[in-house]
Amino acid sequence: xxxxxxxxxxxxxxxxxxxxxxxxxxxxxxxxxxxxxxxxxxxxxxxxxxxxxxxxxxxxxxxxxxxxxxxxxxxxxxxxxxxxxxxxxxxxxxxxxxxxxxxxxxxxxxxxxxxxxxxxxxxxxxxxxxxxxxxxxxxxxxxxxxxxxxxxxxxxxxxxxxxxxxxxxxxxxxxxxxxxxxxxxxxxxxxxxxxxxxxxxxxxxxxxxxxxxxxxxxxxxxxxxxxxxxxxxxxxxxxxxxxxxxxxxxxxxxxxxxxxxxxxxxxxxxxxxxxxxxxxxxxxxxxxxxxxxxxxxxxxxxxxxxxxxxxxxxxxxxxxxxxxxxxxxxxxxxxxxxxxxxxxxxxxxxxxxxxxxxxxxxxxxxxxxxxxxxxxxxxxxxxxxxxxxxxxxxxxxxxxxxxxxxxxxxxxxxxxxxxxxxxxxxxxxxxxxxxxxxxxxxxxxxxxxxxxxxxxxxxxxxxxxxxxxxxxxxxxxxx
Numbered sequence: 217x218x219x220x221x222x223x224x225x226x227x228x229x230x231x232x233x234x235x236x237x238x239x240x241x242x243x244x245x246x247x248x249x250x251x252x253x254x255x256x257x258x259x260x261x262x263x264x265x266x267x268x269x270x271x272x273x274x275x276x277x278x279x280x281x282x283x284x285x286x287x288x289x290x291x292x293x294x295x296x297x298x299x300x301x302x303x304x305x306x307x308x309x310x311x312x313x314x315x316x317x318x319x320x321x322x323x324x325x326x327x328x329x330x331x332x333x334x335x336x337x338x339x340x341x342x343x344x345x346x347x348x349x350x351x352x353x354x355x356x357x358x359x360x361x362x363x364x365x366x367x368x369x370x371x372x373x374x375x376x377x378x379x380x381x382x383x384x385x386x387x388x389x390x391x392x393x394x395x396x397x398x399x400x401x402x403x404x405x406x407x408x409x410x411x412x413x414x415x416x417x418x419x420x421x422x423x424x425x426x427x428x429x430x431x432x433x434x435x436x437x438x439x440x441x442x443x444x445x446x447x448x449x450x451x452x453x454x455x456x457x458x459x460x461x462x463x464x465x466x467x468x469x470x471x472x473x474x475x476x477x478x479x480x481x482x483x484x485x486x487x488x489x490x491x492x493x494x495x496x497x498x499x500x501x502x503x504x505x506x507x508x509x510x511x512x513x514x515x516x517x518x519x520x521x522x523x524x525x526x527x528x529x530x531x532x533x534x535x536x537x538x539x540x541x542x543x544x545x546x547x548x549x550x551x552x553x554x555x556x557x558x559x560x561x562x563x564x565x566x567x568x569x570x571x572x573x574x575x576x577x578x579x580x581x582x583x584x585x586x587x588x589x590x591x592x593x594x595x596x597x598x599x600x601x602x603x604x605x606x607x608x609x610x611x612x613x614x615x616x617x618x619x620x621x622x623x624x625x626x627x628x629x630x631x632x633x634x635x636x637x638x639x640x641x642x643x644x645x646x647x648x649x650x651x652x653x654x655x656x657x658x659x660x661x662x663x664x665x666x667x668x669x670x671x672x673x674x675x676x677x678x679x680x681x682x683x684x685x686x687x688x689x690x691x692x693x694x695x
Contacts, residue, residue, distance in 0.1 A: 238614045239568055241575050242286035242592075244599035245270060245607040250290045251278035252607035254594035256311030256365065257530070257581040258282075260622075260637060263340060264662030266584075266592055266610075267320060269308040273607070276306030276327055279320070279338055282610055284588060291342040295327060302327035304346055305334035310365030310420065311581075313374070315394055316633075321347075321374055323362040332360035332381065335392060347396035356381035358400050359388035364420035364475070366392075367429070369449055370625055370632075375401075375429055377417040382406070386415035387433070389447055401451035404433065411436035413455050414443035419475035419531065421447075425627045425693040426504060430484060432472040439463070441470040441491065444484075444502055444510075457502055457510050459488060466491035468512050469498035474531040474582075476502075477540070480690055481560060485513070485540055487528040494518050496526030496547065499540070499558055513562035522547035524566050525554035530582040532558075536620050536689045541567075541591060543579040552577025552598065555591075555613060568613065572598035576609035585689070587638045587662075589617040621679050621686045627693035630670040634692075636679060637663060643682045649692055650675025668694060 245252050251270030258268045261281070270278045276295025282288040295302035305324030312320045319337045328334035332351035338344040351360040359378030366376040378388045386405035392398040405411035414433030421431040428446045437443035439460030447453040460466035470491030476484040483501050492498040496517025503509040517526040525544030532540040539557045548554035548569030555568040570577045576595025583591040591613040598606035621638040628634065636647070642661045647654045649672035656666035664679065674695075677688040 237567060237616075239575060240612045241599065241609050242284075242612055243282060243288045243610040244576075244603065245273065245609070246603050247272075247607050248274050250288060251280060252603065253596050254608050254610070255309050255580040255596060256594070258584045258592050258594065258610070259312055259314065260584070260586050261314055261320075261340060262318060262635060262637060262663040263660070264587075264637075264639065265340075266586065267312050267314070268594065268610070269311060269322060270608070271307055271309055276302050276304075277308035277324065279308070279312070279322065279344070281340065284586065284590070284592075284612065286610075288610070291340075292338055292344045294324060302331075303329055304344070305336060309363050313366050313368055315368045315374070316372065316635075317394055319394070321366050321368075321394075323365060323376065325361055325363055332356065333362045333378070335362070335366070335376075335396070335398070337394075348392065348398050350378065351381055356385070358382075358398060359390060360385070363418045367421050367423060369423045369429070370427065370628060371449060373449075375421050375423070375449075377419070377421060377431065379416050379418050379434075386411060386436070387417050389417070389421070389429075389431075389451070389453070391449070402447060402453050405436060409436075410440070412438055412458075413453065414445060414458075418473050422476055422478060423625075424478045424484070424504065425695065427695075430476050430478075432475060432486060434471055434473055437461075439466070441466055442472045442488070444472070444476070444486070446504070460491065465495070467493055467515075468510070469500055473529040477532050477534055479534050479540075479560060480538065483560075485532050485534075485560075487530070487532065487542065489527055489529050492516060496522055497528045497544070499528070499532070499542070499562070499564075501560070514558055514564050516544060517547060523549060523569075524564060525556060529580055533582055533585060534690065535585050535591075536589070536617050541583050541585070543581070543583060543593065545578050545580055550577070553579045553595070555579070555583060555593075567615070570595060570598070572606060573600070575599065575611060576606065583613065585617070587620055587622055589619050590614045619686060620689045621677065622689055623677055623692050626690060627695055628668055629695060630668050630672060632668045634666050634668060635663060636666060636677065638679065638686055640683050641679065641681055644679050646680045648678050649673075649694070650677075668692075
């Protein structure tokens with residue numbers, strides 16, 4: 217394990233002074249010892265610990281936990297069979313989700329009994345269970361190669377996508393119960409080319425405050441460059457936007473690899489890995505189903521040498537300051553990718569440029585803001601020795617933002633159960649939903665359980681603790 221502190225000055229054309237920023241390498245992966253090449257982002261468990269996956273390492277990837285101080289524990293190695301059959305799954309590209317039952321759920325892109333990927337669950341104490349094997353039927357009607365992780369919807373079920381399978385192999389949307397019963401909700405390009413509804417969804421879905429699920433496809437659509445879509449929990453799909461509909465050079469973007477984030481202004485923001493005015497990818501904004509308004513907010517590689525980054529393949533997050541934060545896989549001062557922030561109106565600031573040998577490079581994952589206010593993420597390559605050529609890192613980036621609380625879920629009706637995550641919550645004396653008091657139980661220093669008080673309205677959740685009042689990182693939407 218290596219811990220390296222890198223304090224850097226950022227050169228950007230931006231008004232005003234930026235707060236002090238510090239990037240710290242928390243861990244460097246060592247291949248067979250603890251995994252290699254993390255592609256997925258991190259999540260914060262109810263216990264306050266961060267959880268993630270590596271694509272490779274040992275044989276077929278790993279699940280790990282890591283504290284904010286950098287203590288890493290490998291929870292599970294995939295593909296542990298001596299014969300190399302990988303019946304438990306292999307190549308963990310997607311991240312984890314912690315469900316309401318406190319278990320973590322995830323996918324493997326390959327492996328399993330048929331070799332086309334699996335769904336698994338695992339406890340925080342490393343008890344892993346294989347729940348589903350994809351493509352066990354001729355023609356893969358259930359899909360194949362789940363590239364992304366899962367999302368738990370308000371109804372308690374888990375939703376996800378496969379990049380291939382079903383007939384011509386253009387991908388699916390599926391729903392699975394927490395116990396492992398899977399049903400295919402939608403098959404892309406079921407009528408065959410030109411696939412106006414899109415093809416090959418590589419990204420995870422999100423459930424928005426309107427109750428529908430939103431996502432992207434990486435290919436096809438009216439412009440043959442990918443789409444943005446919404447789908448109801450019962451499987452009715454609407455294509456909201458098709459990229460490059462006006463033809464090359466695809467100024468609106470091309471090939472979205474990442475999912476979406478619902479912003480506090482009600483719009484969705486996302487990235488495309490290519491296209492835009494300079495061909496380096498874009499950040500875009502799109503309004504919900506029924507509105508259909510689309511705007512390209514930023515085109516990457518706008519600076520000489522792509523100092524602002526290029527090839528964004530990860531989703532954005534909206535932080536507590538209201539701005540969006542994300543990563544590019546390439547570009548920046550050293551060519552190893554960047555961390556950036558961008559305002560809702562499209563003003564971009566490059567916060568950090570990755571240097572492969574020092575801190576890692578090629579971040580495929582998004583940044584994640586934990587309740588301590590800091591950002592955490594992974595790099596796919598690089599990092600200090602001992603891994604030959606570098607196996608990737610886990611890093612922390614601080615930009616001066618303070619602690620907060622996060623609600624799971626972020627919306628619901630009066631009486632709905634809600635979990636509140638935070639730090640130093642022991643001794644909390646009150647919780648309010650936009651000013652309406654709620655009954656609650658402090659489970660531990662990082663977790664409180666409560667219910668939405670009847671009569672509450674949409675707004676900020678606040679928790680009063682001995683150390684001060686903590687506010688939610690976004691409005692809780694009562695519906």
